[in-house]
Amino acid sequence: MTHTPYPQSYYAFSANPVPLRPELQGEVETDVCIIGAGYTGLSTGLFLLEHGFKVTILEAAKVGFGASGRNGGQIVNSYSRDIDAIERSTSAKNAQLMADMAFEGGRIIRDRIQKYNIQCDLKDGGVFAAFTKKQMGHLEAQKKLWERFGHKQLEILDAKRIREVAATDNYIGGMLDMSGGHIHPLNLALGEAAAIESLGGVIHEQSPATRIERGANPVVHTPKGRVKAKFVVVAGNAYLGNLVPELASKSMPCGTQVITTEPLPEDLARSLLPQDYCVEDCNYLLDYYRLSGDRRLIYGGGVVYGARDPANIEAIIRPKMLATFPQLKNVKIDFAWTGNFLLTLSRLPQVGRIGDNIYYSQGCSGHGVTYTHIAGKVIAETLRGQAERFDAFASLPHYPFPGGRLFRVPFTAMGAWYYTMRDKLGV
Template sequence: MSSMQYPPSFYAASANAAPPRPALQGEIETDVCIIGAGYTGLSSALFLLERGFSVCVLEAAKVGFGASGRNGGQIVNSYSRDLDVIERSVGAEQARLLGDMAFEGARIIRERVTRYGINCDLKNGGVFAAITAKQLKHLESQQRLWERYGHTQLELMDQARIRQVVDCDQYVGGLLDVSGGHIHPLNLALGEAAAVESLGGRIHEQSPAIRIERGPSPVVHTAHGKVRAKFVIVAGNAYLGELVPELAAKSMPCGTQVIATEPLGEELARRLLPQDYCVEDCNYLLDYYRLTADKRLIFGGGVVYGARDPANIEAIIRPKMLKAFPQLAQVKIDYAWTGNFLLTLSRLPQMGRLGDNIYYSQGCSGHGVTYTHLAGKVLAEALSGQAERFDAFADLPHYPFPGGRALGAPLTQLGAWYYSLRDRLGF
């Protein structure tokens, strides 16, 4: 088996040092075998170890290889479909439970960073930027909705105010979430992996799971070993492949593209984002950006349904960046990369159980940095016999894509084109 290394991204180039983690060889036994060393798997492992479980994590490539180490690095609260959609879709008690959890993931990240001394360039503050008056009205409603669930660290900004936090003339206003923020995502994953090992957890890289032997004591097989466990947590998300066919049928990997500029220098960086907040706009196919610790601008956007890698990422994303910041026309792009996230038809995450002892969480639909950290806590609770919060997620409907992934990708792309057109026309 050839070794799978990180794709060439700014994050990989600036990653903290990490020890080698050898592939699994032979047979081991553990309480919980976790498939995937991204945020979901690492968060689950930490919460389980803190509860006294023994844990082994199997990673097909390297810690944080997937979306956890390639994303935009933004800490964004709630879910990809917001709480008003959930309220209309489920009963009052289920909506209350999901609403109470919507802002927990960001608190978990900060607690982990503090408790385990993780160096991941954590900064506070995130902005939702409105391009149209209709989007600003939606942000007003979002503020009232979130405050109804006790989340009050919000400031509605008019056009003059948002120009104080981002030097872009596209926006008519915005919503500042002080509890939002941004991080170096790969370094967060590496720090969490080190925390897992400090508590006695085992992580094996270059160890893709090739088969799950189901039964009273499930066994996860790799090419050169196997793990016998009491429980299995499937946390592969967009990189799970066909290991669990019933999960693959209800989700679709999608690619998103990111670029990182050369260092801008302190003066230019401070002009663009004076408070060093991260920003995402309110379009259906949104753009997002932030500064790195060394004052590069990371800018991402775009979706490729079905997760095909585009031939020229810079050609897709650079025009979006220049539309927001024409003053960067002469700035060089040092890095361009893509990564996959997992989309569900409802845009809500999927959490559940297969049989009595195989648990899963997947389908963050582009909202994964906070949700995955919450998911780890909820899964650990469920394995410990506290299933109320797990059931609130598990009871959400998990729809299959019409026609499967092959037909679902073009249909979803058509729908996205429609909503993108509405954005451009201001509807």
Template sequence: MTAFEPVPSYYAASANPTPPRPALQGQVDADVCVIGAGYTGLSTALFLAEAGYKVVVLEAASVGWGASGRNGGQIVNSYSRDLDAIEKQASPGNLKLLAEMAFEGAQIIRQRVKDYAIDCDLKEGGVMAAITNQQLKHLETQQTLWQKYGYDQLDLLDAKGIRSVVDSERYVGGVLDHTGGHIHPLNLALGEAAALESLGGQIYEHSAVTQIKPGEPVELVTAQGSVKARFAVVAGNAYLGDLLPQLASKSMPCGTQVITTEPLSNEQAARLIPQDYCIEDCNYLLDYYRLSGDKRLIYGGGVVYGARDPADIERIIRPKMQKTFPELAKIKVDYAWTGNFLLTLSRLPQMGRIGSNIYYSQGCSGHGVTFTHVAGKSLALAIQGQAERFDAFASLPHYPFPGGRLFRVPFTAMGALYYNLRDRLGI
């Protein structure tokens, strides 16, 4: 797939109507120029526009074309590495802020949907399902950890409880997160873009940034124009490329695969996932799935390090789906696609500043739906001079991958094989 080809996803096929947006032509001035019209960029831009800033967003493809419009659509709290890992790296003050923000992204999304009447099939409730007793013990520990930081919305599920929310024999238990949930991710991005434009923000599509010229103002150059701004926000994540090599060396694009079935019958959908929650298991290379608004099963899993597109996505994901739901062995798969997320070595997000006025956020490591909305608020507040949240994230160490960019894929894949083996052995 080339950089600007349409994505053959269920989300693209069922997206809400959206107006075409022009490519940037000539020079434009702004208070803030944002690179990337995914969740991070749109969230940042929307918070700034609400505060009265003149904001321009430059998107290489179209709104939500990257991970924001291709992901599993699951609203999951905390970070890819949980708060116990952050406890070892953050000062008490920063830890308090990071813990508060770990549960904020879901509420920001709900507020956006409410304030701007975004039609994105928002559903409440998410389940983390344990395949082994060891995983169930980990979930019990996680509940205690989150309670320590004031979050009391997790309910433990025993074997009978998990079967009441997902009709599969794979699981020994789990937890229900009441503030988890799921959305049509592309429609959320399109709705946030429309909200930004309603406040005077400008979005230019098919306007890849080819050069960033530091200075005051900073200048962002595209093929046919440029933007001069007081501040820039780099929010390209896995699709940033080599625009800023210092960021690329500390992260790695990874691909994940998703399939969507033909619509299930109402009876079948109500039996498989009765409360319409989203589900993810607790494996290192986890499976995640949910029902769409029109009762299709959206099922994802697997990781391709280095973000290569597999030749046969259905062949990779269908066995996982059938292991969870054997009765779907003969169901037709209508859509199959891949999308890239950005992995960091620590699996914690990276936020920082280059010079005095170029901000960035990247590396959600699989927890992007919620974190990107937290990042947007943190970046916007930092630009407004309230940097406490931003500084808490920026204080986390940013590690380069061992062996540099040449060896990051094989080293990471070897580590994943180790954890995958542990999952299989139940240790």
């Protein structure tokens, strides 16, 4: 069987040491078989183990191989579509439940880091940066919306204040969320995996699920083994493939690109982001950036619909970085990589069950670091008989992409072009 290593990213280069996790061979029995050792699967597994379940996790490559180990590393609250959109999509009760959960994922991450002593360069503070008056109006409305649901750690930044946060003249203002922040995403996943194993959970790497045998006691097959379980949790997201066909039609893998500079001199690094906050802009196809623990600038952006790998990632992202920080024109890029996230038509996550014993969560739509952690808690609650919060997510309507799988890429790209033009024109 082919061994799938981590991509050549900065995160893999700077990852904490990890044990060898063998592939599954033969047959095992467990309470819950989780497919995917990214944040969704790890969060679910950890919550289940803390409540006495026996858990086996199957990972096609390595822990955090997908979006969980390649993303921008930003702790961003709420969902890819905000609470006001959710209020228009479901009942008042379900909207309230989802609003209450919108700020819980970041708290779960911090709890995990503290409880299990995870070394992942946690820093507090995240900034939304506005280019236009329209975007500032959106941030002011967002602040009121979030405060309506009890989220108070917010500050509107004027042009002077945001210049103190990020050394660029691009923005006219922004909003600071002190409950946001940033982490080394792969090290967070590795720390959560270690916590799972400390509680008796088992993770098999290089063990892709090839088939789910449905029934009263489902069986998940891999190339060299199988897992008999009471419940299955499908947590593969953009790397699930066609394992569960009814999920594939309502989602689309998309790629985003990230570059990382060489380590910067301390004075230069501090001048770029004096408070060491992370930043994302307010465009539809947004850019995001932050400093790493060893003073590199990590800069990401762009979307490739259908998850094709661009031929030259640096050529796509470096001009964006220099448009923000022209003072980095002579700085070397040490790493460039791409990773896939899963987009839904509504840009809201898809949560549900198939039959009585197969559960899934997918489609973070680029907003997954915090969402996946609450999703794991909600799925674990459901398997313990507390389904109210799970049902709130499951109540959201979801539709297949127009034109089916053949046309979802061009239709979505056309929509993205429309919103990008609106951003550029400020309308």
